[in-house]
Each structure stands twice: as structure tokens, then as C-alpha cells.
Amino acid sequence: MAVIKTDLLVIGGGSGGLSVAAGAAQMGADVVLLEGHKMGGDCLNYGCVPSKALIASGKVAHTQAHAAKYGVADVAPAVDYAAAKDHVAGVIAEIEPNDSVERFEGLGVRVIEEFGSFVSPREVKAGGDIIRARRVVISTGSSPLVPPIPGLDRVPYLTNETLFELREQPEHLLIIGGGPIGLEMAQAHQRLGSKVTVIEGMKALGKDDPELAAIVLDNLRGEGIQIEEDALAQEIRGTAGAIEVETKDGRVFKGSHLLMAVGRKANIDRLNLEAAGIETTRTGIKVDAGMRTSNRKVYAIGDVAGGLQFTHVAGYHAGLIIRSALFGLPAKERTDHIPWATYTDPELSQVGLTEAQARAKHGDGLEVVRFPYTHNDRAIAERKTAGLIKVMVVKGRPVGASIAGYQAGELINLWALALANNMKMSQIAGMVAPYPTVGELNKRAAGAYFSPRLFESSKVKRIVGFVQRWLP
The missing domain is CATH 3.50.50.60 (FAD/NAD(P)-binding domain)
Known part of the structure; x- marks a missing residue:
């Protein structure tokens, strides 16, 4: 049985694991990656990518059947379900090379197509090999939870x-x-x-x-x-x-x-975590704010860590690991700036605190700004006016944003940026957005925060009146 020594062992070739492996290898670390199933993990093969591809097929069919409001005759779509699944497979195939064994070997990663199982705190068995690593990252993701419903x-x-x-x-x-x-x-x-x-x-x-x-x-x-x-x-x-x-x-x-x-449930069954002294919780592997497990040489990221289960969270965790495991710098997870979206039509997105959470935390110090899609000219032109943006504001800074409506998943990006950088509402209001865009909703929401302060304030009116009397 061969013994492979490496700087970093990554268990799991999903989104987070691939990000860690690629980043570490390109920065000069010796990296081994284990993947016993499909490179790309759930996101590429069973989740984000195929679901959005099938949603796109459904959107086209729906548009054909509801075109009259745009001056185009409605037609009954001739749906070929198998062909729609061919479209899904084609989308996966187009993205797949980015996550392939060949690409990662080209980056300098040693890829072993086997599942990994701990045999000691620093050693993992994979097929006929034992990998002894200075640091280990577990990124095995999650799988569908099937409850024990009778029958x-x-x-x-x-x-x-x-x-x-x-x-x-x-x-x-x-x-x-x-x-x-x-x-x-x-x-x-x-x-x-x-x-x-x-x-x-x-x-x-x-x-x-x-x-x-x-x-x-x-x-x-x-x-x-x-x-x-x-x-x-x-x-x-x-x-x-x-x-x-x-x-x-x-x-x-x-x-x-x-x-x-x-x-979803965390994929931990194959790992033999007890051999490595790694503790678990009801939702996955127990980690601290730096994503370290109870074994200080082992990290867990993404779904398997039992927190927010999103592909972009795994990618965020990967950045923390690069900072900590490669450079020895402090890295601490935060979740207040993590957005998520549901890709229904209309879409639904969230970052930071919801209104209920913000009221519970900030009480009377909270202001809730609301702006409807019905006041956005681009949404009117697209006939997509069913929607609302709500921003939770405390002392002039957003602490959360909730959006339902057309392109809500895109609109939430600005508020994620604002929360990540502790920005003020005045900075959002100062942005100039091209007209007409759906993105104007964010600026208008920020403007709605200042409107009562500017247009309903007797103090502001007195100041303007005074200035006007003295201006030449």
C-alpha cells in the first residue's frame, strides 16, 4: 500500500473542494484531491446547473403560451420532455470541462478517483493508497434527505x-x-x-x-x-x-x-470520522468560526459543515481555507452578508436579516424601506410588475434586504455588497443607475429611505426658504 505525503488533502470534488484545490495548487501547495463519484458534485450534476436549465425550458414554454400581452399571439407550446432533458444534459456537458479531472491535473492537483476514509488523525485511506497530509479539507457536500415515512x-x-x-x-x-x-x-x-x-x-x-x-x-x-x-x-x-x-x-x-x-443531509457516512477524532452535530461536522473541526489539522466546508447549504457558501468557505491553511492567517466565517435566491418566477432573494429578525434584534431602532416593482419603468415595459423590495435599515445602514420579483436574484447582489462592506444607505442612493433598468429599484429603495427626511421635513423646508431669500 503506497503512502502519499502532501501539504493539503481535499476530500470531495464539489464546488468548495474544487475551489480549494485549484487555489492551493496554483499558489504552490502540493495538493491531493479525492473524488469517488462525479467531479463537480451535486451542483453541477444534480442541483444548481440542471435545475436552472430545466427552469429555462419551462420559461420558454410559458412565454409561448402567454405572449398576447406583448402583442404576439399565444400558442400552445409543443413540449418534448425528453428533449428538454437533452437540453439539461447539454448544459451540464458544456460546463463539465471546468470541473474535470484533466483540468485539475493540468493545474497541478493530483486527483485520485476514490472515496476517502480516515484511518488516523492525519491519514486517509483511498483505494490502495494512504494519504498523509499536513492539512485536510472535508468538502463532501450533502445528499437528499429521505424521511422514514411509512410506505x-x-x-x-x-x-x-x-x-x-x-x-x-x-x-x-x-x-x-x-x-x-x-x-x-x-x-x-x-x-x-x-x-x-x-x-x-x-x-x-x-x-x-x-x-x-x-x-x-x-x-x-x-x-x-x-x-x-x-x-x-x-x-x-x-x-x-x-x-x-x-x-x-x-x-x-x-x-x-x-x-x-x-x-439535505451531510455526507459523512464513508469518512470514519471517529478515527480522526472529529466531532459531529445533528446537521453535519462540528466546526469553529475558522471552519476547523475538533481535529485542528482538519477543516470542513460547505454543506457537510452543517450551516447554510448553498454552492456560493462553499466557495466562500474555500477562500477562508486558502487564507488559513496556506498562509497561516486568521480567518473567521460570517454569515450576515451571505445572500440566497429561489429561482421561481418571480424570483425570491434574501441577504442579512428579514423584517421579523431585524425587529426582534433592533426593536424601535429599525426602519423598513419598501419599494414596489409597479414604480419601475423597466418592469412595466417587461410586464413584470409583481414584486417588492424591502430593506431593513438601522442608523442609516442596511442590515438586511428581501426581494420578490423579476430578477430578484440579480438585484440582491448590491445589498450583499453593502452588508459585506458595512455601507451606508447614502452610498446606495448616490449610485447612478442606467435608465431604464430593473436595477434602478435598488437606488429607488435607497431614495425612499431619504424621501421623508428631505420632502416631509419642516426643517429642510425652512433651510431651503432661507437660502432662496439670500441667493442672488
Whole structure:
């Protein structure tokens, strides 16, 4: 059995692991990367990339069927579900080379296509090799959580790991889970011609601002998606093509296919963490603010660390690891500036505190600025006026932003920048945005913060009056 010595061992070739491996190798470190399944991880193969590609197919179909408001005749889209999945596969294939073994070997990374398992605090077994590393980064990600609902083990079901392989269009797709994954796939399939029922045990989009979530949910229901809340699945029965979900309150929902979208679980089972003295929690590997595990030579990043489960968070963690493991510099995670988005139509995005969180934390010191899409000229031109931006402000600085509407996932970037750099509302208001753009909403929201101070202030009016009397 060969022993490989290295500066840095990265376990997992998903988004975070690839970022660490590429950055470290290009900065001169000796790097070994282990990936026993697919390079690119969940994001490329089963998550962000394929889901957005299928959403794009659904958007095109929906546009064809709802073109009359633009002066173009509505047409019934001729959807080829298998061809839409070909489109998904094509998008993955186009991005795949960026995450390939060949590319990373070209960067100087030694890639071993095996799963890794700790045999000691500093050693990991992979296939026939033992890797002894100065530092180890665990970036094994997460996989679909499948709860032990009675009957589920006897009924065929889909997860995000199998959905994109499906070539036969579901006649009626049942989705258990009303979070981002469930609702994105619900709308995509509804627009492609399937009937869809979403079954949510609590509240759909329950982690987002309820006022803004309602804007999204109203539109989804308007498109024909049945969204059932407070519907905790109690039993599942049936066969392929004829599946029933019974909820705790006795409601029964029938469909042809079942998608489980209730959450994620950290991928730790293969790692033998006990051998390395690495502690875990209910949600994943226990880490400190520097992403170190209870074994000080080992870091955990991304989904496996049990925090926010987003690809961009794994990338952010990778930057912290480069700073700490390679340069020995202090690095501390913060989450107040981390945005997220749900890519339904309309989109839903968030960064920092929601209104409820901000009120609980800041009380009377909070000001909430609201600006509707109906006052944005570009949104009017695009017929995309269902939307609202809310900014939570404390002492002239934003502490959170919530957006529901057209391009909300793009608009949130500015507020993420503002929170990351502790910017003031005056700096946002001072920005000049091109007209007409949806991006003007951010500037107008900042302007709405100052409007009462400028236009409703008797003091300002007295000052202007005084100046006008003395100006030549």
C-alpha cells in the first residue's frame, strides 16, 4: 500500500473542494484531491446547473403560451420532455470541462478517483493508497434527505439525484417539500405540461419573509400549481404511475410520480470520522468560526459543515481555507452578508436579516424601506410588475434586504455588497443607475429611505426658504 505525503488533502470534488484545490495548487501547495463519484458534485450534476436549465425550458414554454400581452399571439407550446432533458444534459456537458479531472491535473492537483476514509488523525485511506497530509479539507457536500415515512420504501420515488435522468414526462407530479427545490421543480414541470401538487408539512418557503413569499406563492398558484400547506405526510402507498400521499389530517393526494424534496443531509457516512477524532452535530461536522473541526489539522466546508447549504457558501468557505491553511492567517466565517435566491418566477432573494429578525434584534431602532416593482419603468415595459423590495435599515445602514420579483436574484447582489462592506444607505442612493433598468429599484429603495427626511421635513423646508431669500 503506497503512502502519499502532501501539504493539503481535499476530500470531495464539489464546488468548495474544487475551489480549494485549484487555489492551493496554483499558489504552490502540493495538493491531493479525492473524488469517488462525479467531479463537480451535486451542483453541477444534480442541483444548481440542471435545475436552472430545466427552469429555462419551462420559461420558454410559458412565454409561448402567454405572449398576447406583448402583442404576439399565444400558442400552445409543443413540449418534448425528453428533449428538454437533452437540453439539461447539454448544459451540464458544456460546463463539465471546468470541473474535470484533466483540468485539475493540468493545474497541478493530483486527483485520485476514490472515496476517502480516515484511518488516523492525519491519514486517509483511498483505494490502495494512504494519504498523509499536513492539512485536510472535508468538502463532501450533502445528499437528499429521505424521511422514514411509512410506505415510502415500497413506492418508487424521485430525488434531485434521479429527477434529471427521467425521460418520461410525469402526468401528475407530487412533490413532498415546499422549499426552494420543491417549488422550482414544481413550476418548471407545470410549465412543461405536467400537473403538479406540492405537499408541505409546515409553510411553503417558510425560511423567507412571509410577505414576499406570498407574492411568489400567489403566482405559482395562479399558474395552476396546487400548494398544500400544513400537510404533514403520514403514509405513502401505491405503485408506479398511481401513487397516493395521505397527510396527518386525512387529506389524500394522488399522482403519477413522487419527488422527495424535504431537505439535505451531510455526507459523512464513508469518512470514519471517529478515527480522526472529529466531532459531529445533528446537521453535519462540528466546526469553529475558522471552519476547523475538533481535529485542528482538519477543516470542513460547505454543506457537510452543517450551516447554510448553498454552492456560493462553499466557495466562500474555500477562500477562508486558502487564507488559513496556506498562509497561516486568521480567518473567521460570517454569515450576515451571505445572500440566497429561489429561482421561481418571480424570483425570491434574501441577504442579512428579514423584517421579523431585524425587529426582534433592533426593536424601535429599525426602519423598513419598501419599494414596489409597479414604480419601475423597466418592469412595466417587461410586464413584470409583481414584486417588492424591502430593506431593513438601522442608523442609516442596511442590515438586511428581501426581494420578490423579476430578477430578484440579480438585484440582491448590491445589498450583499453593502452588508459585506458595512455601507451606508447614502452610498446606495448616490449610485447612478442606467435608465431604464430593473436595477434602478435598488437606488429607488435607497431614495425612499431619504424621501421623508428631505420632502416631509419642516426643517429642510425652512433651510431651503432661507437660502432662496439670500441667493442672488
